[in-house]
Amino acid sequence: MEQEQTNLRQSPTCTCTSENPEELLDTTRRNLKNLKKNGEHCKFTYDSVFIDILFHFRLSLCPHNFQEVLHLGWEAATQGHKIDPKLRTKFYLATEAAECLARQSVHVTAQWEDAVQFMIKIFIEVGEENLFVGPYHTRSLKNWVLSVLCYADWCPNYHIRIQMLGIIQLWCKKGQFKNSNIGETIAFGLMKLSEYLDAEEYLLPHGTGLNLDSAWFKIMYVLYTDGCLLVTYHKAALQIKSLRVGNEARWLARVVELVATRNNLVTMKLLECRCWDSYQAVQLIMKSLYLLKVLVFSLHSVETFSSFGFARVALTALIQVTSSTLAVIPTIRAECARPNKAITEENEAELSEEILREALDDKIRALTFIWNYLMTSPKSKTLLTILKRDYGEELNRINSSATKADIQIFLLPQAEEDDMANCPDRLLDGVTMSVMESPVLLHKSQVTVDESTLVYLLLQKSPQCPFTRTPLHHDSFCRLPDLQQEIHAWRKEGSCSHHE
Numbered sequence: 001m002e003q004e005q006t007n008l009r010q011s012p013t014c015t016c017t018s019e020n021p022e023e024l025l026d027t028t029r030r031n032l033k034n035l036k037k038n039g040e041h042c043k044f045t046y047d048s049v050f051i052d053i054l055f056h057f058r059l060s061l062c063p064h065n066f067q068e069v070l071h072l073g074w075e076a077a078t079q080g081h082k083i084d085p086k087l088r089t090k091f092y093l094a095t096e097a098a099e100c101l102a103r104q105s106v107h108v109t110a111q112w113e114d115a116v117q118f119m120i121k122i123f124i125e126v127g128e129e130n131l132f133v134g135p136y137h138t139r140s141l142k143n144w145v146l147s148v149l150c151y152a153d154w155c156p157n158y159h160i161r162i163q164m165l166g167i168i169q170l171w172c173k174k175g176q177f178k179n180s181n182i183g184e185t186i187a188f189g190l191m192k193l194s195e196y197l198d199a200e201e202y203l204l205p206h207g208t209g210l211n212l213d214s215a216w217f218k219i220m221y222v223l224y225t226d227g228c229l230l231v232t233y234h235k236a237a238l239q240i241k242s243l244r245v246g247n248e249a250r251w252l253a254r255v256v257e258l259v260a261t262r263n264n265l266v267t268m269k270l271l272e273c274r275c276w277d278s279y280q281a282v283q284l285i286m287k288s289l290y291l292l293k294v295l296v297f298s299l300h301s302v303e304t305f306s307s308f309g310f311a312r313v314a315l316t317a318l319i320q321v322t323s324s325t326l327a328v329i330p331t332i333r334a335e336c337a338r339p340n341k342a343i344t345e346e347n348e349a350e351l352s353e354e355i356l357r358e359a360l361d362d363k364i365r366a367l368t369f370i371w372n373y374l375m376t377s378p379k380s381k382t383l384l385t386i387l388k389r390d391y392g393e394e395l396n397r398i399n400s401s402a403t404k405a406d407i408q409i410f411l412l413p414q415a416e417e418d419d420m421a422n423c424p425d426r427l428l429d430g431v432t433m434s435v436m437e438s439p440v441l442l443h444k445s446q447v448t449v450d451e452s453t454l455v456y457l458l459l460q461k462s463p464q465c466p467f468t469r470t471p472l473h474h475d476s477f478c479r480l481p482d483l484q485q486e487i488h489a490w491r492k493e494g495s496c497s498h499h500e
Contacts, residue, residue, distance in 0.1 A: 102144035108155035149189035169215035183228030263288035278335035309455030
């Protein structure tokens with residue numbers, strides 16, 4: 001096979017006398033249909049036809065010819081949408097067409113959109129069968145895909161740019177990006193597209209768009225495990241500390257928000273319209289829990305989210321994921337009593353009570369791990385303090401849900417809310433009306449808010465003061481260290497009174 005691919009790359013002498021690429025493609029299509037119809041899978045005939053196509057295709061590259069060649073490759077490599085390993089080299093025609101596109105640095109303008117989307121479909125479907133991996137992804141093709149992903153001038157259509165994740169996932173293996181800048185480039189592209197990545201449209205099976213659920217989670221996992229996000233975490237931490245929120249901080253907040261939103265959608269659809277069986281729902285929830293653990297509650301990430309400004313992002317996501325996960329456990333347990341559910345599209349296997357129960361136990365263990373890490377890790381001390389002080393009502397609801405479902409998954413921390421009755425008004429956040437931790441003065445409105453409130457506002461696409469609707473920038477607010485010391489003294493005094 002490698003020798004056949006090498007021969008094709010060397011552009012051998014063309015055996016076709018036609019100078020019209022469209023006429024050549026039509027003739028070749030008829031030849032392929034005749035070969036398939038007669039069952040004459042002659043290797044020499046096929047390769048001769050492919051060489052003809054490639055020779056002329058490289059001379060005349062246009063959207064119509066590109067899509068025609070893709071159709072030929074698709075027909076040669078598939079039968080009833082089932083990949084035939086015997087025809088693997090025939091699919092090489094479509095890969096060479098994509099290679100021509102990459103080598104000529106084609107920008108995906110409106111006239112190219114349909115052809116490129118069809119190419120993405122072929123890459124994803126064949127890649128899922130493990131026939132389009134490794135050596136087929138050349139450096140020029142990877143560079144072209146990354147350029148389309150990262151830059152709007154290469155592809156103004158953000159839907160197509162997001163769909164490129166389906167191709168990128170085929171490169172993702174643990175350790176693949178450790179010694180290259182590909183991982184950082186992918187992270188940069190994801191950062192640029194974060195505002196367009198809708199959880200319901202792209203990150204759920206049976207969504208309204210191309211299903212990129214597995215692709216997105218796989219890419220994020222490999223980026224983190226290969227250390228490609230360390231620079232992003234470091235920059236985000238510095239941005240939050242200096243109250244100069246940039247793209248890195250906004251992207252991390254958006255990723256965590258997407259994980260929580262997706263988990264809420266999964267549980268809601270399971271309870272309301274039964275879009276999936278319980279086993280599939282458990283697997284989808286497990287992805288959310290695992291990615292939340294990796295991106296927030298792990299060795300390198302928890303320090304970034306432990307700052308007072310960023311803690312609310314992590315804790316809000318944790319509360320949402322925990323609440324929605326607990327809500328569906330009774331439904332899944334009830335499903336265990338009805339074991340005859342299919343776990344494959346072909347209905348070839350039945351979901352037994354043991355399989356579903358084991359999957360449910362795995363989900364509970366994953367949730368327990370996150371909470372145990374939060375309560376025991378020294379690096380999450382700030383997160384735990386804010387959780388007990390500012391999320392007392394949410395903790396009570398979670399405790400109630402766990403009790404109703406008869407679930408002992410973790411020992412939740414006890415709420416330690418401030419005594420608001422004796423708190424001076426100057427110590428309260430002007431937006432949330434809770435006691436501040438790190439006060440910040442908004443110059444235009446002369447209102448004092450907590451640093452976590454300000455960071456939440458700065459994480460928005462167009463940050464504005466909630467009182468004056470004027471833009472927020474680094475000169476429109478300042479910290480109040482004297483008031484912060486007063487808050488700490490008030491808390492210390494209240495703590496002493498409580499113990500007495």
